[in-house]
Amino acid sequence: MELNEYIKAKYVGSSQWFVEHVSEPSQQMRVQDIHSKKEYLNGSHAILNRPSYNYNGKQYNPRKLVVSYAKTLLNFQKSFLLSKPVVFTGKERVVKAINEINRKGKMDRINTKILHNLLAYGEAYEYLYIQDGKIKSRVIDSEEGYPLYSHNEELMAFVQSYVNDGISYYVVYEKDTVREYNNEGGEVHLIGEYTNLSGLPVIYKTDNELSHTKGKSELDDWIFILDEIENLLSKFTDTVYKNMNPIPIAVGQELKGNGIASNIVGMGIQLDDGSDFKFASIQLDVEAFNSLYDRLIQSLFDISSTPNVAMNKAEIANVSETSIRILYSLANVKAKINENYMRDGLEERLNKYRVLLGYLGKNFTNNEFETLDIQFAYDVPSNDTEVINNLKTLYDMQSISIETLLDKNPYVNDTQQEMERIHKGTVGNNSNIHNDDIETVEISEGMNEG
Template sequence: MNLEQYVKAKHRNNEHWFVEEVNTVANQQRLMNVEAKKDYLMGNHKIQNLPSFMYNGERITPRKIVLNTAKTLLQFHIQFLLKNDVVLTGNEKMIDELNKVNKLGKYNAKNLKILSNLLKFGSCAEYVFVNKKGYIDSKIIPADEGTPIYNHHNEMIAFVQSYVFDGISYYTLYEDDVVKEYNNEGGSMKLSAQYANLSGLPIHYHSHNEYSDIEGSSVLDDFIIILDNMELLLSKTVDATYTHFQGIPVITGQRLTTGGIPKELVSGGVHLDDGSTFDFKSNDLDIKAFEALYNQLNQSLLDVSGTPAVSMNKSDISNLSEVSITMLFGLAEVKASENESYIREGMMERYDKIRKLLSFRGVTITDEQYASLSLLFKYNRPSNESERVKDLKELRLLNGISLESMLEHSPYTTDVSMELGRLKAESNQIKPVKNVNEIVEEDNALVK
């Protein structure tokens, strides 16, 4: 089913069918879910809805301790995967062209933004185009603005970007060969601009979802329930410390003083008859039970998120070997590998579109060259760099690795192509050392 058939079947050829598509119940529920995640990241947590309570005849506003741990966990996984730039490998001529596009379009920063949206909200989109400066660029469409449209074969046939600014609704409709912009300024929906679409439909990034192959799920859904309980446990414990754990003075026998019991008992005293007693009665705080509950929740949070405790300052380390570090970050690498699969698929589609746009400029990348393209992700795992360099050196001496591959895996190389060019320039400048026979022959020639 193509777009024309879809509009005819679902929207009865309505000219402004994209407005109906954005306002469907399913899409509005998805957008509300995204807004809820944004509110949570802004600090609007469930604990803030905790109702007040009565204590000693007074209405008490409870403590509402907010933990922004979710932000830290998200930032860890984003940086663990993409702190080191993604390296492109393959045909040298092709890689030179693609690296040039990456630098001019600032794609390394865009990768961070895409992964951030992907983890927080489960999806986002990227539209590749040629900007006003003539560079190949991309526009990142956040999840709360983008509405992908799929047919019954789970094939994307159109994409709608919608948002409201200054009381005016704006819609951008992406079709295979054209991009149309609409707005309702003045009270009626009208077409405001139209452009040729050279790169095709936007790229729809989405994470794994058990219930859908075309919609992603936010990792915050795994964190929020545990964090809500941690916040509730902390808040309730602090409230109990200042209310229910306060002592109540109890006197047995005859009191000799008149008047009430002084409130400032630290510096005052109470006169009692012989045999009388005075003490404070209070609930006991089981600190061990509190620590056990909180530590168990915290450990569950780290397990579910795939975050090593050592990276969150939850454990002490000393004199760890390379193998020990690999084991500590094993779960984090599993999580990073999963996130890599989501973003890798979209990035390969991005380079399909970039290749197409380059062809319009006369830059041809053959199928054989493009088939050699590969993306190399370097996880930000602590490692012993001297050991890695030593291993690379031994492989190079055994002719078990090429110079280019060695530079790609070197912890000190940021741009492989540039480094290869520099090495080639240095080799041309350095003259080979002459042996004794060559020197003698040159001297004899001069004498003759």
């Protein structure tokens, strides 16, 4: 279905259909959910809503311990997948062009930002454009993005909506044009229209069992456990402080005085024969607390696919490469899922690169572009000595090529660049040897003549 037909059918052909689209209840609920995730990551947790209460006749403000584990888990997943730059392989000419765009546009940083939005909010949006002869990328805030899908889940348009200084702004992306509107003065009106060279924004999304067009945040699986951890820590801390005020109990007759003065510390008392004095306090079940806390933490790590050893919750000695991979097996599974989310968007980004490069006078054939592939390097701790020894053994056996060896080398990020450096070094060494031989021959001839 064409966009104009969809607008005519759903919005009765309104020229301000984008305002109605942004105001739809389903869109507002989605945006409000994203905003609540942002507030949570900023420190607004449910534990902060604990009310005060009376204790021993006084108003008591309970402890409210905020644990920012969500940020730590997100940082781990981002770092595990993208701590090493994404590598593009294929025909040298097209790879060189892609790497140049990525370097000038600082795409590695943008990839990290996209992955953060993808994991934290379930969706991420990226718009590619040309500025000053360079291809650049702009990440659209997930809270400001409103994709428009047809009934068959095809992206037809995209609306970015935000408010600044009390003025509402709308940026409407269509396949061929980008239009900007605002309501300054009370009425929504057009303030700019531009040619859209790259088409609609790239949409990254996670899987959602309830929708094929909306993603699902990782926080939805973590928040309930994190709330329980904060609740447990806060209540246990309250209990500890309350037990610092035990109740004194005297059994029998005191020999002298009229009781213990409340303003004296360290005062001795005398009791009649057979009397007793003690403090009564609640006995804390520390073992039960530790057991419950450890179980909650382990459940959190299991659900988020985070290895205990990565969060300093386990101690290990020197282990082999295989043992390390076993410890990180669940993290590898999760990284593969996140990689697929990123790969879907990056492949669409590459197609837009090709279109924009054409506008810059750099054209590539289908065969050249079809050779492109994307490689991710997970940040798994490794025994580099063992890896290098294995590679050396395989190379000596002529079982792998020098290019494959460099691909697997933990100290090499860009195989193609390293191959070029090795080639230049080899050519340079051969030239030096040749020149030395010539000089030796000239010296020998000179000695013979003498």
